[in-house]
Amino acid sequence: MKETWQYKLFKYFNVTILIFIVFVTLFPFFNIVAQSFSSESYINSGQVSLWPKGFNVETYRVIMSDNMFWVNYKNTVVYTVVGTVISLVLSTMIAYPLSKKRLKGRRFLTLFFVFTMFFNGGLIPNYVLVTSLGFGNSIWAIVIPNAISVFNMLIMRTFFQNIPEELEEAAIMDGSSTFGILFKIVLPLSKPILATMMLFYAVAHWNSWFPAFIFFTEKELFPVSIYLRNMIKGAETAVGAGATSADNMVQISSNIKSVTMVLTVLPILMVYPYIQKYFVSGVMLGSVKG
């Protein structure tokens, strides 16, 4: 059937809209990159949008020679690695037993975990708990309380459930223990889902800022997200972070902020082309109910 002229018109219209959406989506990012390479006077007169004006890499040099920036950056890397390992291990420890249909009390245990998705203790009881455990100003305050995402755990469980039972039965015949099966059969077969989960958790830990914001008072412990947050928000008091570092800072230039933002998202941007398909497949798996 021939296309009607209305449909042809629609197609041009559609492509235009989608190009516009892409432009709006990417514009803020390119704007920041352009600002990061521009000199402050051009930014202040509102002349920088997509291309740097008054090309300047001096700010990159200054920020990258700021000791505190690297200390905080290194903290983010450490928190991300440690947090991701803890999250992955704990999630596997739950998801694997719960994937076994024969497990007694499986329904109850699943509900026990799922319930925490819909009802949580709230900000202040969490704060009281974490500080009274003595986790304040320590890595544990940010990697432990949020270690498990029940949603991710359910995705893993669904994946484990779909591993053919026969493989495990054969291993039992050969005298493997549960742990042997888990390490020799299940985990090697689950590499795709482990990779996806690792990325889910790693990005979440990399981007996390609020726990550090309320539990940390020592600059040396801040992740880079707090370094950036204090720049953006300038003088404003917070329970932990904001109060100490940024109070006496005056207006920080757009150029400096832009450089910090670019440096913060750089690792994510570098891996983004390779990881986004894992994320998409993770979301798809999540939609299949187990």
Add this chain to the structure above:
Amino acid sequence: MNHPQNRETGEMAIAVSRNKKERSVFIKDWQLYSLIVLPIIYLIIFKYGPMFGNIIAFRRFVPGGSIIGEEWVGFQYFQMFLNDPTFFKVFSNTFILAFLLLVITFPAPIIFALLLNELKNQLFKRFVQTASYLPHFFSIVVVAGMVFEILSLNGPVNALIANLGFDKISFMQLPEWFRTIFVSVDLWQSLGWGAILYLAALTGINEELYEAARIDGANRWKQTIHITIPGILPTIVVLLILNIGNFLQIGFEKVLLLYNPLTYETADVIATYVYRVGLQSGSFSYGTAIGLFESIIGLALVLGANYVSRRITDNSLW
């Protein structure tokens, strides 16, 4: 002849053997149970602990004192917020923002997915998709930073406004702009990501249906109305119910980064108010009472949405 005794002992024997079997199941699976013990302890401490910690909403709490408070005060803190004009302000702000997100950022990915679905050029389609996911991966701190830069008086948006001959607007300081900004940021971050499941549902629609419709002379618009939309309707319904369940979760961290005292009038929500009265001013019990109130409404919404879902779509969250 009847042998009631025999039958009884028979039943007992069955019960005993079942017991034995159950016990042996536990023994056989002890390794599975041993795996899950640590996470359960973790959950009890870090998830159920704070739930129990909500007890300080009913007790006077002194920072540095007992973590379950000093003495019972009943519903004193709840009465306190019912008499607090700020509470009603933040309550209505929360609902307005939640409602805006539901009517704007919920349907937008559906439309986006439908538009993408009309593209014949797969390469262009892939490009648009990949670009649209990107903001989802940015830290909320970076997103807030970008918003401040773009909307600043020297930023590109104001440059455009000035070029068109209007007065510059200090967006981040004006309460009347906050909702627009907040919803736009949310839309910007979730448009592409939210479309993934719809795109998956779209590829699942049987191609033969379209052929049949074409033979019957239906144009593309009619095909969309009668085949495409019904095809993704189950996905839409499920996600809508999930969204209603999470109605109150509007992204408290984003508000915290984007608002300031000048915009509290429209920007302050329940969660940010809890943060300020609880953690900044140190009224732990009062903050907890407000937080608990919000959590209970949230739980009721989830249970209600799940109930409706089970009745009308056979889909439930558990």
